[in-house]
Amino acid sequence: MAEAKRERQGRRWGRLVAGRLNQNRWMLAAGVLAVLVVYSIAEESTFFVVVCIAALFVAAAVAPRRTARQRRAEAAAVGERSALERLSGENLAAAVADPLILFDGAGTVVHANDAALDAFAAVGPGISLQLKFRAPEMQELIAATLAGNGSPQVADYVERVPIERVYRVTGSAIGRGTGLYVLVFKDQSEARRIDRMRADFIANASHELRTPLASIAGFVETLRGPARKDAAARDHFLQIMQNQTSRMARLIDDLLSLSRLEMKPYLKPGTRVDLRAVVQGVIDSLSPLASESGVAIETDIPDGPFEVPGDRDELFQVFENLLENACKYGQSGGRVTVSMENMETGPQREVAVTIHDFGPGIPEEHIPRITERFYRVDVETSRAQKGTGLGLSIVKHILTRHNGRLSIKSKVGEGAAFTVHLPAG
Known part of the structure; x- marks a missing residue:
């Protein structure tokens, strides 16, 4: 052995x-x-x-023997080098999603990818970059890139036609001794828009809170001074102060609602909600407000199932905001109609709920912006009706979470119709 x-x-x-x-x-x-x-x-x-x-x-x-894995790795490296050698500059440029322009030492365009052709008209080969981009910042960027100090050059550029777009542009040389250069345009428009919205939101929220606080501070000073012993003035001022604190409380509640909605992910279909019951509950809860405003609520809801996937409390808030606005701002019309129907939109069925008032209506130029935060058609009327300017923004956020949408139709003098579209499947 x-x-x-x-x-x-x-x-x-x-x-x-x-x-x-x-x-x-x-x-x-x-x-x-x-x-x-x-x-x-x-x-x-x-x-x-x-x-x-x-x-x-x-x-x-x-002597050390090469393993099969090493031989495969070496073969793969050789294959990768061969594949890279076969790639052309046009193929690489086409793989870039951002606008990209290749140019030579004379500033003449050699190649532009599809994204660049879509973003900038007439930027094909043979075009002079200095003539195409006449903005001073772009002229300086192109000159610095051609000077070739060894580091990439960066500049911000605004393209205003056909629509305003903001780009962060990077210019650099391609390799060494090739005589070619590249400009890459990174679209910053959406980021800039969000920054502006954030700044506007903070400014508007500060303004909305500062106004009632200043009013309350002034009345407190008056009550501690000239009106200290005036019972009638004291009651009047205290009532105003109560109204202002209620306004601030409503504003804070709406701000918290918006914050909670923005922190939640999109709603996944789960629990099914009967919209007929939700809308009827909203009508019952707002009947006293309608009576106080001299508005009659009329319904046109046919028989049939009106179930949609969603959150009952959030959908209740949607229709409560819309019906409350209809009663407040459309009270001159004397009535509000609430209708509901099943609709076929392509392969998907949806439920449409329309709340129509017959008040003064909304001018057409205001409709695209009416769901923005703190946007008001008439500031004085909104404040007189104790509005915070956030109700329709909350409605839009909730419907977005439910994969729904809000459509608005209005003519001055004929009232306004707000329609909620929710997928039924």
């Missing part, structure tokens, strides 16, 4: 040594040739030659 084991080990080592020798045969041959050359020149002894050749065989046998 021991002899058989030693024999197997001997054969295994023999195969290993043969494999190493075969793999390193070129190194071995070169070494033997070098020894023979030295022998012929220096006339060394035969024993010296034999020793050197034996040492070469041992070195070749024990």
